[in-house]
Amino acid sequence: MTSQNSGNRKSRLPEAPATRPAESLKQDILRHVLYSLGRDTERPDRQTVFRALALSLRDRLVEKWIASQRDIYSRSSKRVYYLSLEFLPGPFLRENLIALGLENEAREALTDMGFGLDDVADEEYEPGLGNGGLGRLASCYLDSMATLRLPAYGYGIHYAYGIFYQLIKEGRQVERADNWLRGGTHWEFERSHYVHPVRFYGQVREWVDEQGRLRHSLENATTVMAMACDMFIPGHKNDYVLNMRLWAAKTSREFEFSFFNTGDYIGAVEEKIRDENISMVLYPNDEAPEGKELRLKQQFFLVSATIQDIVRRFRKKGIAWDQLPRKNVIHLNETHPAVAIPELMRILVDEELLTWEEAWYICVRTFAYTNHTVLPEALEVWPEDLFRRLLPRHLQIIHEINRRFLHDVRRQFPNDPNILGRVSLVHEGESRWVRMSHLAIVGSFSVNGVSAHHSEILKESVFHDFYKIFPERFNNKTNGITPRRWLRQCNPTLAWLITEHIGPEWLTDLAQLKKLEPYVNSEGFHRAWMEVRLRNKHKLAEYIRDKNGITVMPESLFDVHVKRFHEYKRQLLNVLHVIALYNRIRSSPGSVTVPRTYIFGGKAAPGYYMAKHIIRLINSVAYTINTDPRVGDLLKVVFLQNYCVTLAERIIPATDLSEQISTAGMEASGTGNMKFALNGAITIGTHDGANIEIMEHVGNENLFLFGLLSHEVNEMRSQGYNPRLFYERDSELREVLDMIAGGFFSPSEPHLFRDVVESLLNHGDRYMVLADFRSYVYRQQDAANAFMDQAAWARMSMLNTSRMGFFSSDRAVDEYAKDIWGVSGV
Ligand code: 475
Structure with missing residues (x-):
């Protein structure tokens, strides 16, 4: 909307300090445009305005920092x-504005200069x-x-x-x-x-x-x-x-x-x-x-x-x-x-x-x-x-x-x-x-x-x-995670809805979210809750269209797996299930009734061959599925590049189902799991790390746990785990693995993904992907069934948010x- 050079014509050189906070902020921005950045205040571009705003906030931060240091010293x-x-x-921009209580003032100051706060915030790297x-x-x-x-x-x-x-x-x-x-x-x-x-x-x-x-x-x-x-x-x-x-x-x-x-x-x-x-x-x-x-x-x-x-x-x-x-x-x-x-x-x-x-x-x-x-x-x-x-x-x-x-x-x-x-x-x-x-x-x-x-x-x-x-x-x-960034900042409309009902104390005392529970039976609150979530999904769908050129249905189940790529985090297990769903759609149309959008994101260490190979597999599967006319809107697979904090802030508020599926005993805690649940996503996860405590807080009926427990993983290993048995016994799994190994997703290079299957069948499947496959598929079916009942899903979503108070980093610290x-x- 705002073009790169759309500084307001009325912008003038700095003048004497004004009294209104928005006005004084604006004067500071203009002063920095001129004296710190050496630019014309008549036509600053958006990046210049961002930097001048950042410098204006730094001024306020450093004053408070000096005072805080004195306090520490004197005591x-x-x-x-x-x-x-x-x-x-x-x-930092939005975080600092919220912490300093200057969000509205910044919005006003920028509007006055012909800029939108959201556009300016997007300039930050x-x-x-x-x-x-x-x-x-x-x-x-x-x-x-x-x-x-x-x-x-x-x-x-x-x-x-x-x-x-x-x-x-x-x-x-x-x-x-x-x-x-x-x-x-x-x-x-x-x-x-x-x-x-x-x-x-x-x-x-x-x-x-x-x-x-x-x-x-x-x-x-x-x-x-x-x-x-x-x-x-x-x-x-x-x-x-x-x-x-x-x-x-x-x-x-x-x-x-x-x-x-x-x-x-x-x-x-x-x-x-x-x-x-x-x-x-x-x-x-x-x-x-x-x-x-x-x-x-x-x-x-x-x-x-x-x-x-x-x-x-x-x-x-x-x-x-x-x-x-x-x-x-x-x-x-x-x-x-x-x-x-x-x-x-x-x-x-x-x-x-x-x-x-x-x-x-x-x-x-x-x-x-x-x-x-x-x-x-x-x-x-x-x-x-x-x-x-x-x-x-x-x-x-x-x-x-x-x-x-x-x-x-x-x-x-x-x-x-x-x-x-x-x-x-x-x-x-x-x-x-x-x-x-x-x-x-x-x-x-x-x-x-x-x-x-x-x-x-x-x-x-x-x-x-x-x-x-x-x-x-x-x-x-x-x-724990900070509720300022991971709810208030990344999901302002949900945060506003919450504050409207229980006041703002939850921002520094997250246990207060419990006060939302009486509203889970209120129809109006339900509706508002789901409207906010749907709006977030619309925004993410737009982003996906812009970045990946893929059209996804905001009403579909957004099933999200974002984190570093590591074999123990088992993005591979997820994609095996995606392929199984794809096969069901192809072999018996009508058997899959809940449309899904799979979203993957995450970096692999540059020298980690298998992790990079799994990224490639996901992208190949995505291409095959997204271009198969038989699939239509039932299944879309998206890989969003360069997962980082900025991208997490976009994705998490728009997620329905949060994938936390590490091999039991291997994920020390996880913190993504907390961010999703706090924003009302439902977890599908293993008995691992903090998933277990999330389950204890939100209730077994409000998330989907599956798979081996960590002592079962150990027992199975010490008794000599044989992944081939699972392959032989499970025809759906067999079909999926045979397709990957046979080059179905890499027709021009049929052997491309053979190593992936080899690691499972012939190299011991160190992360027990095959052992957990069947229980994962069942739990995914439960999740799809639950999603069909939108009222029940909404209830689960609200209960997740309201019971996540324990996972505040304020409690942890x-x-x-x-x-x-x-x-x-x-
Ligand atoms: C865990 N990184 C998560 C998170 O506690 C946990 C180790 C060695 C060298 C380089 N990087 C590392 C980690 O160990 C790491 O990031 N661990 C993660 O710490 C916070 O939630 O389960 O995997």
Whole structure:
């Protein structure tokens, strides 16, 4: 509607501050258009207006941030440091407007200038500084920490390139670099004079000082500077603002004139580039860490800069080191920042000259660790040689931690000598590996899983030995999601309908959604609820038409499977069922009565062959089905490219059926499952992760659970699971697999998808797809039948939303604050 250059003619140069908030916001926008962006205020384009609005909000955020920091400082509060290699904040504009209570004012100011808020918000390009669940959880938690007014700081890396941009070309995933900084940064402050040196490589020198103490120092180290970039995270309408401090690597060579004096100017610049590589790119592997040197460098880079920041703030207090744990807690989001443990030890022992015992006492009371996955390939280990080369002193410290730890374990379990090898921080086989999870557990006072089910698995199997050694450390914190972004912001009409009936308190007290329950029997509320949902589906249908050129029926059942592609998440199981439905439509027209729109989305790690192949299979199946005239409107399959926070916000409010179908025991929690249910989608899912708790809250009759339980998965495996039996016994399944293997969906390359079928039939079907197929098909039939009764479906939908209060990240973060961190709001 608004053209690129449709600035209102009435726009003038900045004038004196006005009193009305909308007017003063408009003046700020114009001022930034001119003075920060150097553009003509007569004709700013939409992108310029977006950036000027962002800068105007940053002004307001930084004022509140300064005030919040003063509060924390003056109360001398205990601080929480949340360390994460990943944050996935999503677009900021609407979030910040809502938090600051300026949505209407912004709308008015922009209208006045000839722009629509929705169009301007669409100009934002989100920072993709994370892969998926783990990074998004970190961002939900920062939002809640701000809303709960906790004295907290997020610390991460300012990657120049975030998670790749995914294109689908001829059915295949193609990766493009995500240059999110291209348009400049408008939300952050780059603190170019605020840098910490980070030192690695080099050799450890041992020497004895005048007091006769044995000392260690690093010689010939390489130094890279870490520069702080701050982004602001406001609490919900509470004038409180936290910061997420992201470190960008800068060369230290600018300060080393000797390089230039040797005349090797280009050589010096090459070194600069090598140094700044550290924060160049996010590793795109989800749940399968890449054992590359650069990745370990990134981890240490984050840790070293952050610990220096923490220590600097602590020193200002002028109190004794043993007070550190009383004043600070450092939370490790997965093991990725676990090298913080030996780094703090190094500072305390080597620099502050504490005894080992004193230092260790402080460390173990300062760190807390969250585990997010039990997949064996995701448990992080580093070759000892690499560690020694990059971080020689840290490896020595890890060895000393291990020596003392194993000594204690030997005394505690004198009759179990094998336990030592199992719990050692260093795996000793043909090659030696540093086990980061063991380091994190031994060095932390708290170890938590992310759903009740997952936390039990940690205690019973993955970390069972450690549970015997440190039972008091293990606890559960079921994940949560922020209702501000995942309901209020992404689904404003549903949010409005809810507020109209129960008031706005649910925004910061999600349990209030319970008050919706009396309305589930009100016909008017039913109608309004379903109207909102249908309108959301219309909008998504339009998006699908624009992006994919596919026409889908908004009245059809929107069956959605969006998340990272991984075999354990079983997008393959879903597509097998899609093909089975397709076959039913072809063989007995009339047998399928509920029209469905299948929506898939998600990225595969660029090096993960099978995941990428499954993406390709889905696109081929989509093409076959969407172009088969016999199918008509009964079945449509859509793959939306580049799934990200922005896209999730479009899809989730328009979903009827939410696919959460991981092999039982493999999805630690899931958080997408919560976002869908909160927005009134019904879950079809396995007994896994937080699905189990969602079932306990919304009621068994309001979702569709199916499949093996995790102990059944284990039993079946240990008894020798034979996927072929399922293939032979189930003719519908057989037909589906034969079609894929026979090239039905790839006629020009008949063998294209043979590997997929092979992985199921001949390579053990590690994720039990075939074992769960039949019960999935039955449950899908139940879902279709339920959808036919729209009144009953509406009821289920409303009950899902109204019973999701527990899954707020405010609840989760409050539990962390009380049970682990020992902090309260300022
Ligand atoms: C779980 N990422 C979800 C979510 O708790 C859970 C691991 C190693 C290297 C790189 N990335 C990872 C994860 O482990 C991860 O994202 N885990 C996810 O954490 C939040 O809801 O079930 O799979």
